[in-house]
Amino acid sequence: MGSAVITARAAATFEPAGRSVATARAFVRDTLQGWGYTDLIDDAVVLTSELVTNAVVHAGTAADVLCLRAEDGVRVEVADHYPEREVPLQSTAVDFGSPDRESGRGLLLCAALAARWGVEYTPTRKHVWFQLDLPDRPVGIRSAGPLLPVESLPVADRRVRVAVVQIDTSGAVDSWNEDASFLFGYAPEQVVGKQLTDFAAWPQTPGTSTGIAAALQLSRWEGSYGFRCADGRVVPVYASHLRVRDTGGSPSTVCLMVRDDERAVLQSPVRAPVGDGESRSADPFEVFIGSPAPDDLDGLLQRTVERARDMLDADAAFLLLATDDETELEVRATTGLPSARQRFARVPVEAGAGRYGSARMPAVHDDLMAVEGAVPLLGGTGMRSVVTVPLKVEGRLTGSLGVATEAPGRYTNEEALRLQFAADRIALAVESARLGELERLRRGSLSFLVEASDLLAGTLDRDQTLALMAQMTVPKLATWCAVYTIADPSSDPFLSFVLHEDEDLIDGIKALLSRIDPPDPVPSPGARVWGAPAKAAHEAALRTSMRSLSDDAPLSMANSTRTTLATAAAVGGETVVVPLVARNRVIGMLTLGKPSDDHFRQEILELAEDLSRRAALALDNARLYSERTAISQALQRSLLPPSQPVVPNLEIEVIYRAAGEGNEVGGDFYDVFPIRDGVYGFAIGDVCGTGPEAAAVTGLARHALRLLAREGFSGPAVLERLNAAILDEGSRSRFLTLLYGELRPQEDGSAVLKVVCAGHPLPLRLRQDGSVQAAAEPQPLLGVIEDLELYEEEITLAPGDVLLCVTDGITERREGTRMLGDDGLAEVLANCTGLTAGAVAARVLRAVERFAAEPASDDMAILAMRVPEPQNL
Numbered sequence: 038m039g040s041a042v043i044t045a046r047a048a049a050t051f052e053p054a055g056r057s058v059a060t061a062r063a064f065v066r067d068t069l070q071g072w073g074y075t076d077l078i079d080d081a082v083v084l085t086s087e088l089v090t091n092a093v094v095h096a097g098t099a100a101d102v103l104c105l106r107a108e109d110g111v112r113v114e115v116a117d118h119y120p121e122r123e124v125p126l127q128s129t130a131v132d133f134g135s136p137d138r139e140s141g142r143g144l145l146l147c148a149a150l151a152a153r154w155g156v157e158y159t160p161t162r163k164h165v166w167f168q169l170d171l172p173d174r175p176v177g178i179r180s181a182g183p184l185l186p187v188e189s190l191p192v193a194d195r196r197v198r199v200a201v202v203q204i205d206t207s208g209a210v211d212s213w214n215e216d217a218s219f220l221f222g223y224a225p226e227q228v229v230g231k232q233l234t235d236f237a238a239w240p241q242t243p244g245t246s247t248g249i250a251a252a253l254q255l256s257r258w259e260g261s262y263g264f265r266c267a268d269g270r271v272v273p274v275y276a277s278h279l280r281v282r283d284t285g286g287s288p289s290t291v292c293l294m295v296r297d298d299e300r301a302v303l304q305s306p307v308r309a310p311v312g313d314g315e316s317r318s319a320d321p322f323e324v325f326i327g328s329p330a331p332d333d334l335d336g337l338l339q340r341t342v343e344r345a346r347d348m349l350d351a352d353a354a355f356l357l358l359a360t361d362d363e364t365e366l367e368v369r370a371t372t373g374l375p376s377a378r379q380r381f382a383r384v385p386v387e388a389g390a391g392r393y394g395s396a397r398m399p400a401v402h403d404d405l406m407a408v409e410g411a412v413p414l415l416g417g418t419g420m421r422s423v424v425t426v427p428l429k430v431e432g433r434l435t436g437s438l439g440v441a442t443e444a445p446g447r448y449t450n451e452e453a454l455r456l457q458f459a460a461d462r463i464a465l466a467v468e469s470a471r472l473g474e475l476e477r478l479r480r481g482s483l484s485f486l487v488e489a490s491d492l493l494a495g496t497l498d499r500d501q502t503l504a505l506m507a508q509m510t511v512p513k514l515a516t517w518c519a520v521y522t523i524a525d526p527s528s529d530p531f532l533s534f535v536l537h538e539d540e541d542l543i544d545g546i547k548a549l550l551s552r553i554d555p556p557d558p559v560p561s562p563g564a565r566v567w568g569a570p571a572k573a574a575h576e577a578a579l580r581t582s583m584r585s586l587s588d589d590a591p592l593s594m595a596n597s598t599r600t601t602l603a604t605a606a607a608v609g610g611e612t613v614v615v616p617l618v619a620r621n622r623v624i625g626m627l628t629l630g631k632p633s634d635d636h637f638r639q640e641i642l643e644l645a646e647d648l649s650r651r652a653a654l655a656l657d658n659a660r661l662y663s664e665r666t667a668i669s670q671a672l673q674r675s676l677l678p679p680s681q682p683v684v685p686n687l688e689i690e691v692i693y694r695a696a697g698e699g700n701e702v703g704g705d706f707y708d709v710f711p712i713r714d715g716v717y718g719f720a721i722g723d724v725c726g727t728g729p730e731a732a733a734v735t736g737l738a739r740h741a742l743r744l745l746a747r748e749g750f751s752g753p754a755v756l757e758r759l760n761a762a763i764l765d766e767g768s769r770s771r772f773l774t775l776l777y778g779e780l781r782p783q784e785d786g787s788a789v790l791k792v793v794c795a796g797h798p799l800p801l802r803l804r805q806d807g808s809v810q811a812a813a814e815p816q817p818l819l820g821v822i823e824d825l826e827l828y829e830e831e832i833t834l835a836p837g838d839v840l841l842c843v844t845d846g847i848t849e850r851r852e853g854t855r856m857l858g859d860d861g862l863a864e865v866l867a868n869c870t871g872l873t874a875g876a877v878a879a880r881v882l883r884a885v886e887r888f889a890a891e892p893a894s895d896d897m898a899i900l901a902m903r904v905p906e907p908q909n910l
Contacts, residue, residue, distance in 0.1 A: 045106040061089040092117035110170040200294040222267030275300035334470040338370035351440035404445040422447040426457040428464040493655035497662040507536035515629035522625040530555035545604035558623040564613040578605035609633035619657035688874035692899040705896035722775035753827040763820040772820035805837040846897035852889035874903040
């Protein structure tokens with residue numbers, strides 16, 4: 038902040054996630070509130086939101102936010118960590134590009150709102166900073182107020198509490214009155230003896246360089262600071278300090294404090310200059326408008342047309358405001374006219390040749406019947422005599438005021454001069470109110486877009502994104518909307534979503550739009566009018582009305598007629614189309630509509646364009662995510678066994694759970710497959726790690742096992758060759774634990790298994806008597822050493838026996854410091870005597886899930902094999 042002294046700082050880092058934007062806004066808002074910079078909060082929050090969005094959403098990195106406070110304002114820095122940022126040449130002129138671009142908006146906002154701003158680059162970071170200056174505000178002014186009538190005194194709607202606090206020479210609280218306890222929640226014993234600065238939310242008053250400690254040394258001081266209450270809230274207070282001394286000569290400071298909104302109790306008012314005693318002439322504006330004047334633009338405009346109508350004894354009056362380029366006039370207030378239909382309608386400034394065709398000059402029309410279309414706004418209203426005058430500010434056309442009557446020849450140049458005099462008196466007030474409204478709309482639009490960005494960034498689901506687009510549009514921007522999507526450049530637009538503020542009309546609008554051709558996917562920015570819906574609705578209503586009037590029309594057509602007419606009224610107004618462009622391609626159109634004879638304001642269309650850019654990017658991100666998810670799921674499904682063979686005289690059950698959202702395959706895998714007649718292979722394994730990398734090794738292992746087993750290799754030979762294949766993967770290899778075996782059902786009802794347990798949890802055998810023993814010996818795992826020597830062990834499963842094979846996601850299930858372990862699994866299995874293979878697997882899974890409250894963080898696989906008892910064959 039240049040040479041300014043930094044008096045406080047606050048910093049935070051936000052992770053690269055959409056929710057971080059809202060968290061960063063709250064951080065800046067709370068920080069500035071705590072420092073007492075409430076005047077700067079709105080602009081600071083908007084700028085921070087855009088800059089943090091650029092970092093965590095667009096750049097995809099964490100964002101560092103630093104707030105610095107000085108006596109004249111605040112500086113906020115936002116830094117990202119994007120590693121491949123191109124540093125611009127110093128000699129290159131700064132070009133922000135078009136405001137319509139999806140990037141660079143934060144810098145445009147900095148240029149518009151900040152007192153100073155800049156960008157600083159390092160090889161791995163980019164700092165964007167902006168500074169907001171405090172507005173000038175009088176502090177410490179003392180003067181005597183004049184004698185005021187009772188009605189002019191400030192209003193206090195509750196008892197005014199004045200905290201009286203005495204501070205000794207060391208700055209410690211010496212006394213604390215009852216009102217102080219009421220305002221701040223501290224009992225006297227909680228604060229007496231403690232420093233006043235311990236309870237100040239910020240150490241210096243806004244707008245001055247005097248800190249509280251220094252202010253306590255002054256003979257008299259007035260100003261604002263924050264007081265931290267017992268419940269943690271910060272209460273802005275206005276204080277008046279008076280330094281006194283006791284009879285012994287010891288100085289102390291008496292502090293009077295009230296709530297900031299009651300500052301008139303303590304604040305010395307600014308003394309007005311003494312006049313010459315002559316009464317001031319009445320304000321022409323107040324004479325025309327009346328006092329008090331409306332404080333909002335619509336109220337001011339409506340009061341203006343009513344006063345103009347009364348002044349010239351007219352039947353109607355109207356006021357139009359000029360667009361920024363002064364090419365059109367927008368109807369903003371009428372009286373005596375169908376205002377609901379005419380509001381926000383537009384007419385050209387230059388309607389024809391000569392002074393009577395231009396809104397820039399006063400005009401008197403004796404009879405509109407003689408000059409058809411001279412005042413388009415009054416067509417079909419029955420008005421005959423009209424006088425219009427311009428509203429100008431510093432020579433610039435800002436609007437037009439007119440009055441009309443049904444009688445011809447009523448107005449002359451004298452009435453035009455009277456109306457012009459009134460227009461000159463109110464033009465500046467109208468323009469000031471209009472600019473104030475635009476500023477409020479601008480801030481409201483920025484808040485709307487910030488919230489819209491948060492919502493859209495919070496989902497990657499295409500259908501939810503479409504629904505959010507529509508819900509943010511209706512009724513904020515339009516009465517109804519429709520979203521068309523385009524799958525690829527060669528596809529036609531498809532009607533994907535329709536919404537109306539009245540849900541009963543949605544189906545009718547959807548049916549109507551389905552019958553007409555969609556709008557052309559034009560990539561040029563900006564909203565364009567689309568007349569097809571209104572035309573189609575009008576024709577449908579006309580045909581329906583004619584059929585309903587025929588003598589042979591059935592009564593059942595009544596409901597259909599009402600629906601058609603309601604749909605026609607709903608879409609009979611102006612309809613505009615805004616393209617959805619993302620990554621230089623039109624991916625759809627956002628269609629906005631109004632009911633009959635209604636029109637869109639330019640500010641709404643501009644806001645719709647801004648929303649469409651954000652929505653298009655969110656929709657395209659959702660499309661890309663959906664495509665990637667579909668590809669991932671297809672590849673994962675290809676790694677699963679195609680089917681499970683039916684093995685004679687043997688029950689086999691498999692349960693598989695892959696860790697991670699959206700994963701169907703992870704590091705754990707299983708397989709059961711035929712090798713040759715009467716011989717079947719089975720395997721259950723665990724690749725180091727989870728996710729796609731582990732799944733790749735899973736695919737290698739499963740396919741290699743099938744191929745090698747069917748080539749006639751024994752179990753140890755199969756695993757030794759698989760070990761070599763894994764080591765051939767080099768840096769991509771991962772070690773693998775694997776239980777592999779071959780099983781042969783026997784004629785006597787038993788089953789003979791030959792197994793090799795390479796570093797895997799040992800299989801457990803459950804006998805009919807309930808005993809559980811390990812069914813194999815541990816051997817080295819795969820993917821670690823080259824010269825691997827393995828051996829196979831033979832197991833015979835008698836009828837009723839169960840062989841349970843699991844991965845370590847089962848045995849290593851944890852709840853705090855407890856782990857299920859091999860003993861816990863054996864205990865669960867011991868209680869499964871007499872159960873089928875499916876029931877055994879289900880009971881094991883249920884026990885594992887109940888062991889811990891948190892979701893499993895590792896893949897889990899269960900393979901249960903049971904030899905049925907003879908009576909169950």
